[in-house]
Amino acid sequence: MEYRIRAHHGMCFAFFQGKGYSGAFTENMWKMKERLQQNPEVVLLQETDDVCAKCPNNQNGRCISTAEKEVPEGVPSPEKAAGYDGQVFACCGLAPGVRIKWKDFEELVRERILEAGKREVICGGCQWNELCK
Numbered sequence: 736m737e738y739r740i741r742a743h744h745g746m747c748f749a750f751f752q753g754k755g756y757s758g759a760f761t762e763n764m765w766k767m768k769e770r771l772q773q774n775p776e777v778v779l780l781q782e783t784d785d786v787c788a789k790c791p792n793n794q795n796g797r798c799i800s801t802a803e804k805e806v807p808e809g810v811p812s813p814e815k816a817a818g819y820d821g822q823v824f825a826c827c828g829l830a831p832g833v834r835i836k837w838k839d840f841e842e843l844v845r846e847r848i849l850e851a852g853k854r855e856v857i858c859g860g861c862q863w864n865e866l867c868k
């Protein structure tokens with residue numbers, strides 16, 4: 736079983752305490768967190784993943800809660816979440832599609848983002864920001 740994880744969720748898992756977008760979402764987060772503790776190989780993405788799979792903001796494989804800005808009617812707005820992913824990839828020296836052991840990724844996120852004080856620079860605009868301080 737290979738888990739699909741979008742890169743910025745490496746930060747979300749570091750702070751998750753049971754709050755989220757819906758009951759199904761938080762239940763899935765707990766399950767995923769438990770599975771990831773077994774240190775499986777994961778594929779890192781810049782798109783919806785196994786966490787988004789149970790999120791009410793995932794509409795047809797696209798995150799709608801974090802749309803970056805208003806755009807003309809009919810034009811899809813960029814995913815703010817994909818921007819977070821891109822910054823995590825850059826900080827960790829990784830790229831979408833990479834396969835990595837979960838704990839190795841967790842360590843990169845801890846060292847290069849959380850301990851480096853970059854977390855809020857990346858996702859300070861997220862609605863859950865206060866929970867991650």
Ligand code: SF4
Pocket residue numbers: 756783784786787790791792793797798799800801816
């Ligand atoms: S808010 Fe968007 S990025 Fe976050 S879990 Fe839901 S669909 Fe995925």
